[in-house]
Amino acid sequence: xxxxxxxxxxxMGKPMSRNLLKAGYSLVVYDIFPGPVAELTEAGAExxxxxxxxxxxxxxxxxxxxxxxEVETAICGSGGVLEGARPGSxxxxxxxxxxxxxxxxxxxxxxxxxxxxDAPVSGGEPKAVDGTLAIMAGGKPEVFDKVxxxxxxxxSTVTLTGPVGAGNVTKLAxxxxxxxxxxxMGEALxxxxxxxxxxxxxxxxxxxxxxxxxxxNAKAPMVISRNFKPGFRIKLHQxxxxxxxxxxxxxxxxxxxxxxxxQMIMALMNEGKGDLDHSAIVTFIEGxxxxxxxxxxxxxx
Numbered sequence: 672x673x674x675x676x677x678x679x680x681x682x683m684g685k686p687m688s689r690n691l692l693k694a695g696y697s698l699v700v701y702d703i704f705p706g707p708v709a710e711l712t713e714a715g716a717e718x719x720x721x722x723x724x725x726x727x728x729x730x731x732x733x734x735x736x737x738x739x740x741e742v743e744t745a746i747c748g749s750g751g752v753l754e755g756a757r758p759g760s761x762x763x764x765x766x767x768x769x770x771x772x773x774x775x776x777x778x779x780x781x782x783x784x785x786x787x788x789d790a791p792v793s794g795g796e797p798k799a800v801d802g803t804l805a806i807m808a809g810g811k812p813e814v815f816d817k818v819x820x821x822x823x824x825x826x827s828t829v830t831l832t833g834p835v836g837a838g839n840v841t842k843l844a845x846x847x848x849x850x851x852x853x854x855x856m857g858e859a860l861x862x863x864x865x866x867x868x869x870x871x872x873x874x875x876x877x878x879x880x881x882x883x884x885x886x887x888n889a890k891a892p893m894v895i896s897r898n899f900k901p902g903f904r905i906k907l908h909q910x911x912x913x914x915x916x917x918x919x920x921x922x923x924x925x926x927x928x929x930x931x932x933x934q935m936i937m938a939l940m941n942e943g944k945g946d947l948d949h950s951a952i953v954t955f956i957e958g959x960x961x962x963x964x965x966x967x968x969x970x971x972x
Contacts, residue, residue: 672697673729674729675691675697675730675733676698676699676700676728676732677701677716678702678732679734679741680702680704680710681702681735682799683735683792684702684707685707685711686796686799687765687792687799687825688716689714691821691825692715692716697717698711698716699716699718701720701722721750722750722754722755723750723751723752723753724755725755726754726757727757728755729760731760732762734746734764735766736764736766737766737910738910739766739769739772742768743776746764746776753779756783757785758784759786760786761787761788761814761817761818762776762780762785762788763788763821765790765806766791767791767792767842767843768914769839769914769918770789770836770837770840771836773787773789773836773838777810777836786811788809788810788811788815788835789810789835789836789839790806790808790809790838791807792805792806795889798827799825802826804827805828805830806825806828806830807845808822808831808838809831809832809839809840810831811834812831815831843911843915843918844915847912847926849886849908850911850912850929850932850936850952851929852884852886853950853952856890857953857956858956860874860894860895860953861962864964864965869966870966871895874887874891874892874895890950893950894950894953894964894965896965896966899951901948903948904947905939905940905946906946907949908952909940909945912933912936915929916933936955939954
């Protein structure tokens, strides 16, 4: 089994790396915050001293970081992955970033004789914990085939979507659908609540029909119970929609619904809600209506 380096042990990276340990892989882990590194070393991983040190001790290096600038620093910066990675090793970036940054990182890796795959994920913290993420990859088929068994320990579906960058284009499409779905769910439940209906009853009535979705099943109960503990933060969804809009602009594609939801998210961030779960997009709709969607709500509540 290949030695794996895992860089980035946040909400997603920590449970993903735990699943690799449970599958029997040997891990070297690194994060700028010592807490999660200590947790993983107690679980059996080795401690990396830097991105370069982690890469030097690994055959496959996984990065799971917030955005493109962090990925560029981790891979190409001082003490970065490419200072330690051996020719023939593989970098799998599972961060959700701009496809253009993925292609830039692939070129930098190729210059050092290192393979690269972009493989962003969907499913949030719950699916990271239970190893059922949807993983969408971009890269060479032979590189994908080599790392697919590793990815399958973190996800229930692992799909090669095209060349480098295709994974992140697919992830941006995913994030557009999720954000617009949450916003539409918010409008629907606010309307039902204003009409005097219990939103939990409405949710249970519609979830088995055509309006039912994974997003609805995961996020409506959070809204109704007023639980906005982050599985995926609003500020990270803002980043994804920004990247989607920038990519769309470069391709001369109009994304009117995405633009509208992005403005809603920006308003919530200005209210200090950037660290809430993205289900809190609904609170923008609630604010305009002057009503909260919650269990037992009635008109005028």
